[in-house]
Amino acid sequence: xxxxxxxxxxxxxxxxxxDAKIHVLSHVVSYGSSVFEGIRCYETVSxxxxxxxxxxxxxxxxxxxxxxxxxxxxTREELESAMLELVAVxxxxxxxxxxxxxxxxxEMGVNGTKNPIDLYIACWEWxxxxxxxxxxxxxxxxxxxWNRIAPNTLPALSKAGANYMNSQxxxxxxxxxxxxxxxxxxxxxxxxxxxxxxIFVVRDxxxxxxxxxxxxxxxxxxxxxxxxxxxxxxxTVEQIIPRELLYIADEVFFSGxxxxxxxxxSVDRITVGKGRRGPITExxxxxxxxxxxxxxxxxxxxxxxxPVREAVAQ
Ligand code: PMP
Numbered sequence: 001x002x003x004x005x006x007x008x009x010x011x012x013x014x015x016x017x018x019d020a021k022i023h024v025l026s027h028v029v030s031y032g033s034s035v036f037e038g039i040r041c042y043e044t045v046s047x048x049x050x051x052x053x054x055x056x057x058x059x060x061x062x063x064x065x066x067x068x069x070x071x072x073x074x075t076r077e078e079l080e081s082a083m084l085e086l087v088a089v090x091x092x093x094x095x096x097x098x099x100x101x102x103x104x105x106x107e108m109g110v111n112g113t114k115n116p117i118d119l120y121i122a123c124w125e126w127x128x129x130x131x132x133x134x135x136x137x138x139x140x141x142x143x144x145x146w147n148r149i150a151p152n153t154l155p156a157l158s159k160a161g162a163n164y165m166n167s168q169x170x171x172x173x174x175x176x177x178x179x180x181x182x183x184x185x186x187x188x189x190x191x192x193x194x195x196x197x198x199i200f201v202v203r204d205x206x207x208x209x210x211x212x213x214x215x216x217x218x219x220x221x222x223x224x225x226x227x228x229x230x231x232x233x234x235x236t237v238e239q240i241i242p243r244e245l246l247y248i249a250d251e252v253f254f255s256g257x258x259x260x261x262x263x264x265x266s267v268d269r270i271t272v273g274k275g276r277r278g279p280i281t282e283x284x285x286x287x288x289x290x291x292x293x294x295x296x297x298x299x300x301x302x303x304x305x306x307p308v309r310e311a312v313a314q
Contacts, residue, residue, distance in 0.1 A: 009083075031110060044292070050083065050097070053304045060079070144182035148166065190243070191214070192210060192215045202250050207235065
């Protein structure tokens with residue numbers, strides 16, 4: 001169960017957590033018309049800071065535009081400030097931030113363009129998504145029997161709530177069969193992504209990830225991994241990945257805001273590499289956590305400090 005915080009932001013105002021309710025006939029409930037983000041605020045050595053806030057807000061506005069839902073009055077800068085303020089108001093040191101744009105209550109029927117667009121931002125404390133041991137030991141995953149949403153069905157570049165019906169099918173099947181996560185293939189049968197993570201394969205010292213256009217979300221952690229790898233001098237390539245490359249890879253890992261950088265130790269019960277976190281995964285993890293913990297300089301300008309709200313004692 002989520003641990004409640006004091007406030008949720010709704011359409012420009014801070015309201016009580018318990019008041020953040022919607023009508024059952026809101027357009028989103030029947031028709032899935034929402035887009036959202038998942039953002040982490042880390043407790044760094046110099047205070048709470050939000051990871052890649054600008055990029056997340058930009059992706060949310062992009063997601064809304066794809067669905068003609070970007071008719072709200074807030075600028076990206078205002079949304080960024082609202083998120084920072086919310087974390088400060090709730091006095092959280094580290095948390096997960098969930099902004100949601102949805103079509104609300106009004107008309108009924110598939111065309112929701114006359115319904116109001118409501119914006120909510122919530123945040124709460126959240127631990128490790130795939131379990132505490134996952135980051136060091138790795139997880140066991142399967143290739144899903146469900147394919148990823150195909151191009152021209154649901155657009156993968158939009159982080160829409162509706163996409164997560166596909167993710168849920170993948171995740172529930174994986175868990176029911178004893179796996180931590182499922183990896184979907186795209187409509188052509190090539191590797192796409194996990195239910196909530198992008199995927200990377202390492203072979204012969206090179207990092208490979210599926211390109212946009214294989215029904216992947218343009219992950220912000222994915223971009224961070226590619227940036228860190230380039231910085232570390234590890235070659236990277238965005239390339240179509242056949243399923244069986246997962247089995248013969250030296251290392252495989254997930255990236256995502258919730259999953260961070262999680263090693264994969266087996267796929268379909270076939271051991272990946274040595275069956276534990278590999279050296280390149282570990283190197284990327286080390287750089288990533290050093291930046292988000294604030295122990296290494298934020299050289300890519302990824303962190304936005306949360307303003308301190310407490311009055312300074314005189
Ligand atoms: N793919 C899917 C389907 C996701 O839900 C997520 C999580 N937002 C990701 C990839 C990773 O994206 P990010 O690194 O931006 O969190």
